Amino acid sequence: MTDAILPYGRQTIDDDDIAAVAEALRGDFLTTGPTVERFEQAFAEAVGARHAVACANGTAALHLAMLALKVQPGEAVIAPSITFLATANCARYVGADVIFADVDPASGLMTPATLKAAIGKLAGRRLRAVLPVHLRGDACDLPELEKLAYQHRAVLVEDAPHALGTTAKFGNVAETIGDARHSAMATFSFHPVKTIATGEGGMVTTGDPKLAERLRLLRSHGMVRPPKADLWWYEMPEPGFNYRLPDILCALGLSQLAKLPRFAERRRALAGAYREALAPLAPIVRQAAQPAYSDPVLHLMTVLIDFAAAGTSRREVVEALKAEGVLTQVHYIPVHRQSYYRGLYGEQDLPGADAWYAKCLSLPLYPGMADEDVGRVVAALKAALRL
Numbered sequence: 001m002t003d004a005i006l007p008y009g010r011q012t013i014d015d016d017d018i019a020a021v022a023e024a025l026r027g028d029f030l031t032t033g034p035t036v037e038r039f040e041q042a043f044a045e046a047v048g049a050r051h052a053v054a055c056a057n058g059t060a061a062l063h064l065a066m067l068a069l070k071v072q073p074g075e076a077v078i079a080p081s082i083t084f085l086a087t088a089n090c091a092r093y094v095g096a097d098v099i100f101a102d103v104d105p106a107s108g109l110m111t112p113a114t115l116k117a118a119i120g121k122l123a124g125r126r127l128r129a130v131l132p133v134h135l136r137g138d139a140c141d142l143p144e145l146e147k148l149a150y151q152h153r154a155v156l157v158e159d160a161p162h163a164l165g166t167t168a169k170f171g172n173v174a175e176t177i178g179d180a181r182h183s184a185m186a187t188f189s190f191h192p193v194k195t196i197a198t199g200e201g202g203m204v205t206t207g208d209p210k211l212a213e214r215l216r217l218l219r220s221h222g223m224v225r226p227p228k229a230d231l232w233w234y235e236m237p238e239p240g241f242n243y244r245l246p247d248i249l250c251a252l253g254l255s256q257l258a259k260l261p262r263f264a265e266r267r268r269a270l271a272g273a274y275r276e277a278l279a280p281l282a283p284i285v286r287q288a289a290q291p292a293y294s295d296p297v298l299h300l301m302t303v304l305i306d307f308a309a310a311g312t313s314r315r316e317v318v319e320a321l322k323a324e325g326v327l328t329q330v331h332y333i334p335v336h337r338q339s340y341y342r343g344l345y346g347e348q349d350l351p352g353a354d355a356w357y358a359k360c361l362s363l364p365l366y367p368g369m370a371d372e373d374v375g376r377v378v379a380a381l382k383a384a385l386r387l
């Protein structure tokens with residue numbers, strides 16, 4: 001299968017996943033049914049959170065988090081510039097301003113220093129939330145980010161779709177990303193490239209029962225059924241959305257979640273193989289810097305490439321790799337460079353984000369890859385860089 005095309009990421013769906021969906025289809029509930037709660041409970045347990053609320057996708061999870069916190073128009077939310085669009089957009093959905101934080105150009109992560117700099121740009125606006133992104137699967141420095149947010153009476157909302165399975169050791173305490181120990185909430189996505197897949201799907205975890213209740217309300221139109229009311233009765237204290245995750249997809253999610261240990265082990269093994277195979281390509285190719293406290297299950301195999309020093313360009317390398325059946329992706333184009341945000345906030349100088357963007361490239365990484373595939377990717381990269 002050496003000619004097979006290697007995407008940068010893809011789902012692993014087995015026969016038992018298909019059987020789980022088929023069973024849900026034969027059941028009484030295609031949407032809101034008992035599997036939703038089962039998936040939520042299993043997910044909460046897997047990441048060590050008190051509550052988990054399933055929703056339509058990772059973007060809806062972020063939107064629900066902003067709504068649950070009652071973030072108001074004109075207030076401020078800080079997001080790193082190196083992330084997917086949705087991390088910033090969720091603030092705009094509720095009329096809040098996005099302040100883009102720079103990132104460490106070696107790790108791509110928002111750091112206490114870059115958060116401090118972003119807080120310096122509040123210009124009188126009230127800071128409500130800081131959204132750390134555990135880029136590619138490496139954890140952000142949550143205790144320090146939390147301290148900084150707390151000084152402004154703001155909370156962390158972790159955008160964690162890359163970091164399902166990641167653990168981090170802050171001091172002597174080992175924590176699982178998603179346990180929401182340092183944050184008000186953490187959000188996940190089950191898009192097919194993510195660590196577990198439901199097609200579309202998302203989750204919000206929290207330790208706060210009031211936030212969990214609000215999230216449940218807001219994902220289903222804001223409808224409340226008071227306990228002693230008539231059987232047909234419902235009330236709507238505030239409008240919500242239809243952001244539910246159907247029973248069918250929760251059945252798939254449950255089945256996928258049971259495989260998380262296996263997926264994580266496979267991702268760790270492949271990342272280890274990449275580390276070894278890429279070492280001789282230094283200093284032209286380096287792995288994204290892993291913080292000492294982070295023990296990641298990598299979602300993305302992101303490398304930093306000095307294209308200029310290799311006498312080539314990213315475009316040439318991406319196309320040469322594609323010709324060999326190796327598909328890559330760039331994570332990410334700095335969000336502050338998007339025309340919408342340029343129009344809204346003007347040009348901004350975030351040198352760490354620009355430096356990261358200039359060099360980053362994500363190589364194929366997913367549990368279905370064979371060991372030989374790593375060698376094939378690295379050989380193709382070496383040839384493309386004429387090393």
Ligand SMILES: *Cc1c(COP(=O)(O)O)cnc(C)c1O
Pocket residue numbers: 057058059060083084086087133159160161162188189190191200201202
């Ligand atoms: C995938 C992703 C999202 C959005 O998730 P969807 O399920 O595609 O809506 C948001 N943030 C990050 C960092 C992501 O990787």
